[in-house]
Amino acid sequence: MPHPTLLTQGRIGSVETRNRIVLPAMDQNSCEDGEITDLNIAHYEARARGGVGLLILETSAVAWPIGATSLHQPALSEDRFIPGLKRLAEAAHRHGSKMFVQMCHHGKTAGVDAMQDREQLVPSVPLPADENDLSSVTMDELMKMAGLTGGKRAQQRAATIDDLVWVVDQFADAAERVQKAGLDGIEVHAAHGYLISTFLSPHYNLRDDEYGGSVENRARLLVEVVSAIRKRCGSDFGIIVRLDGREYVEGGITPELSAEYAVLAESAGADAIHVSASGPNSMGVGFTNGPLPWQPDQYLGLAAVVKQSVSIPVIAVGRIFPDAAEKHLKNGDCDFVSMGRQLLADPDLPAKLLSEKPDRVRTCINCFVCVAQNFWDGAPICAVNAELGHYDEGPLRLATERRKVVVVGGGPGGMETARVAAVRGHSVTLLEKSPHLGGTARFSSLTTPMNAELVRYLSTEISLLDVDIRTSTPVTAGLLRELNADVVVVATGARRERPDIPGAGLPHVFSGDDLRGLLTGDDPAAASRLPVHRRLMVSIGRSLGFMSSMDRVRSMSKRWMPIGKRVVVVGGGLVGVELAEYLAERGRSVTVLEEGEKLGVEMAHPRRARSLFEARNHGVSFITGAQLTGITESGVSYLVGDETHTVRSDAVVIASGVHTDESIAEQLRTDGFDVRVVGDAASVGYIEGAVRTGYLAGRSI
Ligand SMILES: Cc1cc2nc3c(=O)[nH]c(=O)nc-3n(C[C@H](O)[C@H](O)[C@H](O)COP(=O)(O)O)c2cc1C
CATH class of the missing domain: 3.40.50.720 (NAD(P)-binding Rossmann-like Domain)
Known part of the structure; x- marks a missing residue:
């Protein structure tokens, strides 16, 4: 069996799991008035049926609607929510999964507080000069996001000691309800910029009372919450604490500080630590640092640091694929592995691994389409799993x-x-x-x-x-x-059309497909338009086998690229941005001309922010509001407003005109x-x- 460690039983406190695969909390926004609906049940039951060891219910508001991000998230604030939670417990247990509930007070991101004219609780005011880079977000997206607060501007206040006593009680009451519903445990959300994590963060917490200043003081709220839950629910109930192993911000939580917090959480009664990360710039590129990493295994090093400091299990997360999970579990870097987007893309992943069919797993393609919906209170959908977010349609x-x-x-x-x-x-x-x-x-x-x-x-x-x-x-x-x-x-x-301008048919003007056809050898017509020396490059490349697979083309093209040095890409949509980054990484000097005001609009906005960031880092220049007027052998002319400009180019790639x-x-x-x-x-x-x-x-x- 290729994943024996991942598929062996695990234990978190008194809770035994059938394997080490965890579904981390991921908002579904499918509740009605805080209550669990059939859509929630279908979503979690599919993952239980698919063999997940431990399911963690999406972030649920302990004092809902106070401190909530959404009216569609699960509520834990009254006994009337217990029957819905009970249905979830039954659905998970029916298929052999264990299920915990992630509990949260959302602090500075509690949009419902803003909507209902309450001040959001934070450790100290004012908040650090912010944080939200809106430059890549479209107007349409901004309008939808504004809906989260009813268009109102959020106000914050520093939590008083009475507020904090109340918060601790809310967590303990909520945990008791979860326990009464027959669920196996809770996860205290102490990461991602919500209330407890802002107390832990030296970047956000500037208090000088017993809740700020030292490590122990910043951890006090977390420790009180964990101790209160342990006291209320007894030893037979699982408690996970989710921490940021790193805050991608100056003066934020470091892996070493996170390990200190983990030790304090363990002493307060936590059974496991779940090591995530967070970034500022929740609308911009920072979001793809944390909490949704861009790179595979991005947080595994963070989990490993925490693991060295505690004796309770550590759960790692962050684009971890099964083979890497197996390797890191075996190395002792962590004890459990969360797979978030991967289990959205394929709820049956554990069952497929168990039946030794890893090649049948539908892999997440890291497009961020799922999470983008959360920014306007929508249920996640998935580019590769057409059923996600559509469980009302029923199974095939x-x-x-x-x-x-x-x-x-x-x-x-x-x-x-x-x-x-x-x-x-x-x-x-x-x-x-x-x-x-x-x-x-x-x-x-x-x-x-x-x-x-x-x-x-x-x-x-x-x-x-x-x-x-x-x-x-x-x-x-x-x-x-x-x-x-x-x-x-x-x-x-x-159908892809060339722009109707002088020079669009010149031999050095390629469509995105021509360029790819050129590199892969699939399009002899595109190669025939190249100057002789470059045509020779293509045929040498083909005979040396550079074009035998896409992986090979991608890696060989770092050294071998049959088009000139200066490239103009026409069209700054998804295709244009990706091509520009690709060409720039291969030493081309790239200018992208985009007619509209925004770039990469077809991409989900976190991915857009990341792609633009990477492309700019590779030196791509983007010019928006550019109206193409003509192409010559040596350059491309365009208008911005009434001004004519020309950019020199050896090759032009048309990435616009898709119909x-x-x-x-x-x-x-x-x-x-x-x-x-x-x-x-x-x-x-x-x-x-x-x-x-x-x-x-x-x-x-
Ligand atoms: C749609 C979506 C919603 C999420 N909601 C939550 C949440 O409610 N609470 C939380 O702690 N993390 C949330 N996350 C972060 C995940 O729990 C996980 O840490 C992150 O996706 C990285 O893991 P992955 O790379 O395996 O997806 C969410 C992620 C996604 C994709």
Whole structure:
């Protein structure tokens, strides 16, 4: 078995878990008036059924609605909430999972306090000069975020001693309700900038009374909360404390300080420490430092520091994949591993590991689409798991009548349609005109390697489901008749247009697809437009095997890139930003010209902030409000307002002008077929839209 340590039993206090896999708290925002709903139950039950050892309910407000971030988060403040929690406990236990509840007072992020005209509790005022970099956020997103406080501006006040006594009581009362509901324990949320963590943080806590100044004083609130819960709930009830192993801010919590807090929490009665991290700039790039890391294993070093200081189990988190989890558990860096986004993407991950089928795991592609919804109180959705956030639709069921489904196009939308239709018992053929499956997701894996994981997952699934996959096979009406198609699903992607300006057809002007085709050797026409010496580079690259796989192309292209030094990318959307970063990393001097005022708008905003940050760090210059006027052999001209500018360039990459394209679908309709259209062909929605529309099409046949 490849993951024996991850899959062995564990223990947190008196609570035994069937394995070391933890679902960390992740807001679902599906409660009504603080009460658990069927949607919550379906979400957690799916992960219990999938084999998770310990589920932690999303952050729940101990004094709800006071100190709450959302009216849709679980409430723990009254006995009327116990029956809903009881249903959760039953759902988890029915499938062999243990379940804890994350308890929180949200302090400076309690949007409900602002909405209901209460001051938010903080250790000291004023808060440090903030923190929220809104530069990459769109107006539409800002308006939605403002809804969290009802458009009101939050006010804070320094908590008095009476406030803190009340807070401690609220935590103890809430824990007792959780225990009465039959849940196995609680997690005290002492991380991520909420009330307790702001007390722990030297950056936020500037008090000079017994709750500030020294390590012990800053930890006093945490210690009082943990001790009160232990006293109230006894020894037979699990208590985890979630800490920031690091605050990505000057003067913030360091790993060593976090370890000191962990020791104090252990003495107060905690059974385990869950080591996360947080960053300021919750709207900007800081969010991808913490709490949602950008890099795999980003916090494992933090967990290892805490682990050396305590004798209770340590839970690590932060883009940890199963192989890394196994390695770090074995090394003794941690005792449990949380997998957040990964278990949103695939609730059945533990069961797949247990049955030794790790290649069937649907990997999270790190796109941040899930968490972006939380910024405006929405339920997370997932670009690769079309069911997340849609549990009201119910599970997939076998079709009542087996039909012959032909899918045209082997990108993510087509493959997801084929997968779902085949799961439902239909007979499915997939036609792809190129030699490869994956469509634009395959190409984009050059710039965004995680996209390859989706291609891998979907192509594995459809072949295991016996979908008849025919690559290098363009669709024709004759072929569809031969196949006896009852339903045809067209997933042929978008149409890309060059801008209608002088010079757009020059040989050094490439579309994003041309460029990728050039690098992968898939597009001989693009290579034929290169000057002779670069054409030679391409054929040498091909003969040396540089183009044999996307991974190889990506790594070889750091040294070998068949286009000139100065590159202008036209279009600063998702594709343009990713290409720009990719080219700049490979030593190109890149300027991006974007017509609109905002960049990367199709990306979920945390990923957008990170991608722009990385691209700028690599020297990319972004020019917004730029109206292209012409391309010559040596440069690109554009207008900003009334002023004309020219930027010198050896190559131009067009990453704009993406349009829906139903032409194939219309032709097939005229030919008399029952046709549905999914993905970018119908509505440009990139991976998330393709997978979701493909799923819905597969479900509806
Ligand atoms: C949609 C979403 C909601 C989250 N909500 C919470 C939360 O309620 N409480 C919390 O402590 N962390 C929350 N987090 C952070 C996760 O618990 C976890 O620490 C983080 O996602 C990093 O782990 P991962 O890389 O495995 O996803 C949330 C993360 C996501 C993706």
